[in-house]
Amino acid sequence: MTRSPSQNRYASPPCLAGEIAADYFDPGAIDPQQAIDVARWRHAERKRLRGERDSISVADRRGAGEALSSVLRVELDVRFAGASRSVLSGYWPIKGEPDLRPVLGELHALGATIVLPVVETRNAPLVFRRWTPQTKMAIGNWKIPVPPPECEQFTPDIVLAPLVGWDAAGYRLGYGGGYFDRTLAALVPRPFSIGIGFQSARLATIFPLPHDIPLDLILTENGPQPISREA
Template sequence: MSGRGTYASPPCMAADVDPAYVDPFGVDPEQAHDVARWRRAERARLAGLRERLGRAGRAQVSDRIGQHLERVLGDRGVRRGCVLSGYWPIKGEPDLRPALAGLHRAGVTIALPVVETRAAPLVFRRWTPGTKVVRGDWNIPVPPPEADVLTPDIALAPCLGWDGACFRLGWGGGYFDLTLAVLVPRPVTIGVALSGARLHTIFPQPHDIPLDLILTEDGVAATRTGI
């Protein structure tokens, strides 16, 4: 759906702003601090995993994930007019912009998440390969303010790490979870990750919301029960 939103939030990068970030919703403060410390260490390790792939390796992974994404969307009956939220790749994330451009040509409406207001759900602005992007928070390219605001039917979420229950380890802000908590209807959520970034668990906290499936360079790696 199109319209004008009134709120948005950063794309899960609060840990870059506040390295001491601790989940405020944790039931046990000591346990929450332990999980926060563990997650910070894992983020550093997993970011290094991406870096060691090198530019060529990351390009190959991105291409393979893009091919799997097109098959997954085809299997789910995604067609002209569906709204899919992608993302602008940062910090070695898989670059799915070529796949998004192909979906746009096939008639799928593409949106990107944008920060309009801190500490609030994300807003999704319409994007096309010809959109002249502007610099948003953390200098991330985003569609301009005049772009239509959309409600996604499907949302892609880049993952630093992931587990078999489809929980996602992101950059630490929890904003994607905050957005999912208020989107009605909730979109189908697809985590985009490296196969080697699988964790036994992310030690989910009360604010963590599982995704519907995890997609890696090897294909669908995990699916939430009942999806």
């Protein structure tokens, strides 16, 4: 049976793909029962953390977003000389995620190439389409705005990843589709990954599995968070 294009294409942000593909495990790399247990725990934690995030007031959410924007600017200045010559992947905020679009606009004005992630093929690495403040966004799957297909594609030097949850070892709890980890594993050289989330979303551990790739940096409204691989 021939599948229509709409059945074969998926749009950004990749994290939302977890609502469609809730499990992403290599059955040969881990005990199946452990994978099931971790998947159930993560599902419950996602639901809890998203509920808490939804309860944040508009004013508090705006304040946290502004604080995160300031923290991100400082880190980009220190680590990447402002990132004005970098290809930086942002994200289009959904479901109460911190809104960093003003910073993306500033970086674009300074000369950075800004891209947004797009899921073009299910269970495959992401592609990154160029975005500017003037881009006429298309409506992708799940009614999320995405850069249209004619936008040029780039490989990012820096990737901003929104967090549902995170832990002190640098691991990210996303929406469960595995697209972020799959993409990091495929990109050579691997981009510098920065998790963006709320301080309240910290977990003792996400119970990382073999496919989980730790982030290089985690930022919250409180500033950069210490990462210990021993945590």
